[in-house]
Amino acid sequence: MHRLLEGLVVVEASRGVAVRYCGRLFARLGATVTRAAGGDDAAIGYAGEAGRAYGRWLDQGKVAGAPASADLVIGGQDPADLVEAAALAGRLDAVLLELTWFHAEGPWTQWRGTDELIQALTGVTYPFGPKDGPPILSQGHGPQITAGVTAFNAALGALLAHPRPGRVSVNVFEAFMCLTETGAVSALMEGGGSVRLGVNRFVPTYPCTSYRTADGWLGVSTLTPAQWKGLCGILGRPELAEAPRFATTVERLLAADEIDALLAPLFLARSTAEWVALSDAARIPATPMPDLAELPKVDHWAERGAFGPFGEGEITAPNLPWRMMFGGAAPALESGPPQAPLRGVRVVDFSMGWAGPLCARTLGDLGADVVKIESESHPDWWRGWEADEAGDPPPRETKFSFISMNRNKRGVVLDLLTPDGVSKARELVAGADVVVENFAAGVMDKLGLGSAVRRELNPGLVAVSMPAFGAGGPLSGIRAYGSTVEQASGLPFVNGCDGWAPCLQHVAFGDPIAGLFAAAAVLSALYARERAGGAEIDLAQVACLFQFAADAVVAQQFTEGPLPRTGSRRPRAAPTAVVAAGGEDCWLAVAVDGPRAWRALCGVLGRDDWADDPTLSRVEGRAARADAIEAALASWAAPQDAEFAAGRLQSAGVPAAPVLRGDVLAYLPQLAEAGFWPEMERRYVGRHVIPAAPFAYDGVRPALLRPAPILGEHTEEVLDELLSAGRTRA
Template sequence: MCEAIGRPELGSDPRYASGPERMARADEIDALLLPALLARTAGEWFAILGDKKHPAVIVPTMETLLGQQVHRQRGAFVPVDVAGVSLEGPVVPLRLDAAGPLPGGKAPVKGAHDLYYRTSGLDHRPRRQLSRVAGKRLPLQGLRVVDLTMGWAGPLASRTLADFGAEIIKVESTGYPDWWRGANFTEAFYRDRLYEKNSNFNLMNRNKQGITLDLTRPEGKALLMQLVETADAVIENYSAEVLPKLGLDYEALRARNERLVVLSMPAFGLGNAWSNTRAYGGTLEQASGLPLYTGHPDGPPAMTSYAYGDPIGGLNGGAAILLALFVQQATGQGRHINLSQVEAMLPMAAPFMLEQSARGTVSPRQGNRHPLHTPHGCFRCAGDDAWIVLTVTDADWPALCRALDRADLAADPRLAHASGRRAEEDRIEQAIKSWCADRDAETAMELLQSAGVAAGVVRPMSQVLQDIHLRARGFWREVERAHIGRYTASTAWFRTGPQPLPIRHVAPTLGEHTEAVLSGVLGLSAEQIASLERQGITGTVAKPRQAREMA
């Protein structure tokens, strides 16, 4: 970035060496970047930064997004017929080729199928039943997945399979470990094994086995191929050009295992002009156009959350490979899932996309307000940075008035419907603010919930960790891991019974299971395994760049 703006000396300035240091000097950095960025168009910066392999995208309006050829070529926008009117909306981003999804379709008008379901002509033949898993066996137990992912999105996709019981073999190398172990490669990073102490990595990689293989060397690549021969699936989220350069693209993997399911998940998918574009979660969110339609009307584009594109991409990736494995079990056929993480974000922008398609424009941003329900927003309560959120429908309106002790609002016929309340939204919000100001957030939520109003406390993470509901469900578990000791970990958010799915294994230390996998899965001898470690093809200690080059 520093080179791109003509200030290369700042790239090695120790004041900006790490994320926290840059955050502390964010205003200084903005003062450097803003005038430099204004010197070129967004398209020019996209090309310049892309050439430098810097994560950067154009933030499109819905009009621009609907015209972007990379999405058009992929069929990302599909026709939706509503009462004879054709609109464009986002495709379901789980691409299984012949196995789906459907390329658009009709949205039924209200009651369109009442007659079908009320007549004797209904097909009463029994539907195909999914088989139940016997005993304590997890649904995906017996499946093996080779995990070539790093960061957040890819590891979340593979963790979904791990939580369901699949055997996940996570492959790193001592020279290039998962960058979510840390990316500030200081002396302390290696000396103090900080790469074993990152909570982000530990969160995303539970229930996995971890091995190390240097895939840039023939021996490491050969061992990976042997693992692929035994696997049901491979997940990778490298930049699009990485695996082909290593000779590990889909065709090479499929040649060793025809029934293999492979999930690739670059930012814009494979096989188009932007396939090599690098992106983080925040970049993905920007590329969807969503920030231009969130936030307040008088403000800049607003990110909805920190790196929102990562969990959305990871959840869609996990869903896509689950579907592909389901088809594989039924047909014996493998496939390559060409997932675009930006495309996975497009359903989040669907209301704005549909509005652009139907009207040729998009309504102004509304801040915390809702296009249908009112009042709807975030309100300050008594205490330090304490807030509640609430939303009110027409049916809820009388309950809110009772909770606020505002009979005058309840008696006003103009406020019975959302359209009337929207004209008086400022006055209504002021009444809620005044009521909240004298109450702590917990009390305000309980009073509103008791009255029948959807309301909740905006909780900082410290409170989420102590949430009585999550504690009662057993969502949080105390676990122990080498180099860290005991810590609080989450469990899977889905269940197959009354109890949480088990944490069978905490996140692996670097290369923790290399010996077990190479011997137990590939049948290597102790001497062969020791030789691989002596050659630096495997290992359990991260190597600095200089040491890697010397080796």
């Protein structure tokens, strides 16, 4: 791995997982990172020795000591740690990155945070689990990992600015909103509500599930009519594609049990590899689903170097999720001002959907000029699938997922299937600093815009390609959605309960996460461009989710047989549970993360006997009596409003939160008071809510300069700039 950030000095002032993961990214990219002392990593990851090994992975490449100066101090996530970090940043004349659980404004500012509570509050937990409940908390430190990479992007942007801002603010809650912000805006502006339909049942796609094969598991996602028809064809049941009751993806979702009963026996007839090959030929997203023990040994990932040993070499864990190739002279990046560090950087965004557009949106939030390329025949699919655009307003201009993901961009229409369209696209690439694309592997080559062409046009270009499985390796040709990415990641064998089929926690978990990591890769390459030259970044979206499975991959190596799947319970904290509160389908999440929180819970429940019981002073003792403790908690919560009950527990010092539906997030006082839901004006939809950037410099969020473009809105403007630039060169 090239040491792109060599010369930067970073100091961690906390042992929180989010802080340490952010620091890990800096360290693995070549910065000198000093880790904080103290703490027992037996209380993170899967606890015990597995937790300590996970802690060593988080600290890989870091050093001990106290530097005389630094560029960045990372503080958080507790108030006392932030005070110490601020003082340290002042002494070292460094930028302070403050990484908290919640924004400093809002009713939850003083709440205690955990990964479990952030899942519950962002709407991620509610749709995951049995239809009748309870919702299930996902395992791991996903919210903190998300916040860590979000903070890395914000901090590296700050370090590119001149002058640098004094303070960068990121909070875990808003960072993890990347998974649900578009749905929240759509629910507010278009209507609709959140639902929980059962395990592996997510709107709007079905089948979007796992099927047992002759030798393992296959992950299948079918959204379009052509994919459903192709799936029925390879299974030898073409008549199912003609059945009216299965005509649309929503109708199939409502008939999911019937469909599974018809399809599941058929998948047992062939091996996973055979089904993947047949699916690929029929253009159906389908992937092998290796378990945690198999995952690091998969040929594709071995070839890409996705896993490697660390520490003394006894443990294997994920590496960074990209490969980079460098070459070609490139000018130094001109620093922008503190509120727009990438001002002057031109990004050409060929991407569609969620992952690539989020990467480009992040760069736009940092001040880059992002030019989004679409065509009349192939617009961004988040504008919708409608072929007839004769409505008033046009349906493709009213989709709030697209509108949320594409602010701060200019829109250009170019038909890349014509010589003229490709010619103009090449001119844009020749004058760009960054190219972003998330097509399937090989598509850009077929369009005449592949890496070799890009390097010839612009040797100093930083280009990121982000197919699901990366641009090289045996699995690189697999078609994929965000669900496919999670199906291939090992996470379906981590979450849920023993006895369940491998299960998804989200309809497209891989999409936004890959977008954040793509932005991290681009920013790192831009930082080093003058020294390293232009870069081709080959990012595998699936490998981004390995970062979320790292604690489980490590724990598997300490476990005989499959790693247990324990629902909402986890070995590092007990009780951790979701219990019913007052009202229909209302739930309360509680995560007791230490002795102080346990004694506080006992006080709320009126169980002084438990507080005095030495066998319950340790997490192992409480885990052994989890059924009784959770029953008492459920009895206490049952007559109360979930948010009221959570507030009572938080006031006593117990981490707790209501399990919120995604359709209420746009109404939350916490987000409103934090300024997370600003408004913009856009043709066809008028005044509308938009999610803000989940970071701030010196207390100010990045400016919202443009609403999402109308299809082709800036074509003439951008092409005139090309013509003018051509005349200047002549």
